[in-house]
Amino acid sequence: MKFTTALAAASLLISNAFAAPSQVHISLGGSVDESGASSGMYVMWKTDDQPTSTVKYGFSEDDLSNTITGSSKNYLNKHGYHHTALIENLSCDVSKVFYQVGDPADGFSEIFTFKRAPCAKSNTKFSISIFGDMGYLDSDLRPPKIPHGDEPYHGLNKVWSATYSRNMLESLKDNGEIDWVFHVGDIGYVDDSFASAPLKFTYEPVYDGYMSWIQNLTSTMPYMVSPGNHESECHSPICIAQELKYGRHLRNFTAFNERWTMPSKESGGSRDTNMWYSFNYGSVHFVSINTETDWDGAEEQETGDSHIPWLKAGGFGEDGEFLTWLEADLAAAYADKKAGGRKWIIAAGHRPYSTIQEMKIEGLFIKYEVDVYFAGHSHSYSRTTSTTKPVYIVAGGAGCDEMGPSKDDLLLGPVGGDLIESDKYSTGVLDVSDEKLSWRLIDSIDGSVIDSVDIA
Numbered sequence: 001m002k003f004t005t006a007l008a009a010a011s012l013l014i015s016n017a018f019a020a021p022s023q024v025h026i027s028l029g030g031s032v033d034e035s036g037a038s039s040g041m042y043v044m045w046k047t048d049d050q051p052t053s054t055v056k057y058g059f060s061e062d063d064l065s066n067t068i069t070g071s072s073k074n075y076l077n078k079h080g081y082h083h084t085a086l087i088e089n090l091s092c093d094v095s096k097v098f099y100q101v102g103d104p105a106d107g108f109s110e111i112f113t114f115k116r117a118p119c120a121k122s123n124t125k126f127s128i129s130i131f132g133d134m135g136y137l138d139s140d141l142r143p144p145k146i147p148h149g150d151e152p153y154h155g156l157n158k159v160w161s162a163t164y165s166r167n168m169l170e171s172l173k174d175n176g177e178i179d180w181v182f183h184v185g186d187i188g189y190v191d192d193s194f195a196s197a198p199l200k201f202t203y204e205p206v207y208d209g210y211m212s213w214i215q216n217l218t219s220t221m222p223y224m225v226s227p228g229n230h231e232s233e234c235h236s237p238i239c240i241a242q243e244l245k246y247g248r249h250l251r252n253f254t255a256f257n258e259r260w261t262m263p264s265k266e267s268g269g270s271r272d273t274n275m276w277y278s279f280n281y282g283s284v285h286f287v288s289i290n291t292e293t294d295w296d297g298a299e300e301q302e303t304g305d306s307h308i309p310w311l312k313a314g315g316f317g318e319d320g321e322f323l324t325w326l327e328a329d330l331a332a333a334y335a336d337k338k339a340g341g342r343k344w345i346i347a348a349g350h351r352p353y354s355t356i357q358e359m360k361i362e363g364l365f366i367k368y369e370v371d372v373y374f375a376g377h378s379h380s381y382s383r384t385t386s387t388t389k390p391v392y393i394v395a396g397g398a399g400c401d402e403m404g405p406s407k408d409d410l411l412l413g414p415v416g417g418d419l420i421e422s423d424k425y426s427t428g429v430l431d432v433s434d435e436k437l438s439w440r441l442i443d444s445i446d447g448s449v450i451d452s453v454d455i456a
């Protein structure tokens with residue numbers, strides 16, 4: 001009797017531990033309110049072996065009486081279920097939403113809270129952190145094992161850290177200095193993760209690790225993402241050697257599109273993927289562009305980042321669909337701005353200015369008065385100092401496996417333009433009001449302000 005009870009208790013513990021939802025993250029979405037802002041929030045999480053998806057939510061911690069059923073996907077056999085549910089049609093007077101995720105049979109997560117997007121086109125103030133290219137942990141905790149001299153090996157550095165920027169983000173959150181986060185591609189560098197265990201399958205475990213590491217941020221504030229080249233595939237030795245088991249399931253931005261849900265459907269963007277989309281928040285129209293596929297000359301339009309012929313990628317829309325959408329989206333935002341609506345248009349995408357030129361969309365940015373374009377890809381910081389818009393900002397110095405000890409590929413503004421540059425580990429913050437966009441770049445190690453500018 002005793003034995004059976006103990007056994008039952010133990011198996012209960014084990015099954016709970018196994019089923020515990022993890023990697024909880026949210027993003028703006030759902031139908032828009034009268035101001036054009038998202039009235040809801042996508043809630044996403046992972047379980048190891050529970051495919052059903054339930055969110056319980058309410059407006060105080062002790063009343064989670066609303067229930068939503070979501071859906072889940074398993075894109076790689078034996079690597080768990082990725083869940084998505086949409087909390088929708090939150091009224092404008094809702095200030096805080098309390099929620100938990102899980103399943104009635106296996107249990108729920110702890111209770112998290114988030115704020116609904118402001119229901120207005122003006123008179124709103126908010127702050128976000130924007131950056132690209134953040135890796136997972138650092139080279140002390142995940143030492144690279146493949147040969148290194150003094151030179152980086154295939155771009156992989158011996159000594160690097162994303163921990164400083166992660167800690168900076170945590171303290172910005174704790175101090176109430178940011179309302180949400182925009183990560184413009186290269187999320188966790190999971191395709192480089194084999195560096196610390198060259199013969200193991202690390203892609204999914206490291207993605208899981210990254211998502212848990214950022215959960216404090218992502219479960220309590222929208223974490224919006226754009227596709228970067230490091231999202232395109234797994235090209236580690238084991239993913240290539242065991243193509244049927246791994247490689248083919250992880251090519252074509254699969255993990256990126258299955259783990260995250262951005263408001264693409266809502267904005268007429270890339271349908272069921274996160275490759276391009278837009279959304280409004282307070283006085284800003286944000287547009288997330290696709291620098292990786294779906295335009296002539298896009299780097300991953302035929303094959304992924306390693307260009308191994310059978311790891312195919314690209315084609316998220318019909319020919320020309322993305323750029324046609326982009327122009328229409330910018331034109332609508334511009335018309336709204338001219339009619340006294342949202343004051344600012346902010347574009348963001350993974351690759352910097354030279355790619356905007358290759359895409360031939362520089363003219364669109366000028367015509368529709370985009371105020372700023374944020375990018376990453378270069379593992380450093382640069383900003384154009386000219387007063388002409390858009391201002392081009394590369395915020396790629398969050399820290400990653402490929403971030404060198406010195407500047408790499410800077411010079412990303414218009415040719416001949418003056419630039420401010422930095423090769424420090426850094427975290428960017430944008431404070432938005434009706435009067436101005438105030439940008440500052442913070443040194444992730446000592447907290448000092450490296451660069452700041454007001455865009456009015």
Ligand SMILES: *[C@@H]1O[C@H](CO)[C@@H](O)[C@H](O)[C@H]1NC(C)=O
Binds near residue numbers: 031088089
């Ligand atoms: C939310 O509102 C939209 C637009 O009014 C409607 O189509 C949709 O069914 C609503 N969703 C829910 C869950 O009530």
Ligand SMILES: *[C@@H]1O[C@H](CO)[C@@H](O)[C@H](O)[C@H]1NC(C)=O
Binds near residue numbers: 167213216
């Ligand atoms: C997340 O929050 C918990 C509880 O405050 C804290 O112990 C943990 O260190 C935080 N994680 C990170 C990565 O900052």
Ligand SMILES: *[C@@H]1O[C@H](CO)[C@@H](O)[C@H](O)[C@H]1NC(C)=O
Binds near residue numbers: 313317
């Ligand atoms: C990549 O995924 C998209 C969206 O599912 C699909 O339309 C496209 O055909 C895929 N590309 C390749 C090369 O498989």
Ligand SMILES: [Fe+2]
Binds near residue numbers: 228229230350377
């Ligand atoms: Fe990149």
